[in-house]
Amino acid sequence: MILVPCPHCGPRNVSEFRHVGETTARPDPASATPEQWRAYLYLRRNPAGWTTESWYHRAGCRAYFGAERHTVTNQFRRTWLAGAEPAPLAGTPVEMGDGVDAS
Template sequence: MRINCPHCGVRGAEEFAYHGDATLRRPAADAAPEAWADYVYLRDNPAGRQRELWYHAAGCHAWLVMERDTRTHEIFSVTPARDVALAGGGDVA
């Protein structure tokens, strides 16, 4: 798989580290223990399009949000996580 880093250009996937679902939201500090258990331990395993958090470990060290199809590995977008956070964590074109 080839990933187009917004800072470095197209690179091999071996330069990147996968860090899971980019849509998780941290519960409030006073949330129920069940909400914290879900946040820490439970993950969906969707077949299809999902937003993922990646780290360019052997490159620019940027955190990236990638929209990718888990069945085909087709990549629809790669966006610096900073831009996603500044946009409120919503969809980024």
């Protein structure tokens, strides 16, 4: 059984969720070429390793959220609510000037 760590509800069965897809930046509609729209709509990287994705908790809190998931092992590294910044990974150095007092 695959457990997805919902930021609101905690770990839940994957059957409660909808995988929305890889997180990609949407091109500007006013200036995007047809090739850019095709790439945005249909082309995905499909890496073997860590990737950033969007998920929807359809049978729970109905929240959209981002997640980092390993595509080979289905391990989730972290999740965050849509529109929020993901928290730094444990052991990741914090950048100076991001509101953290370094003294």
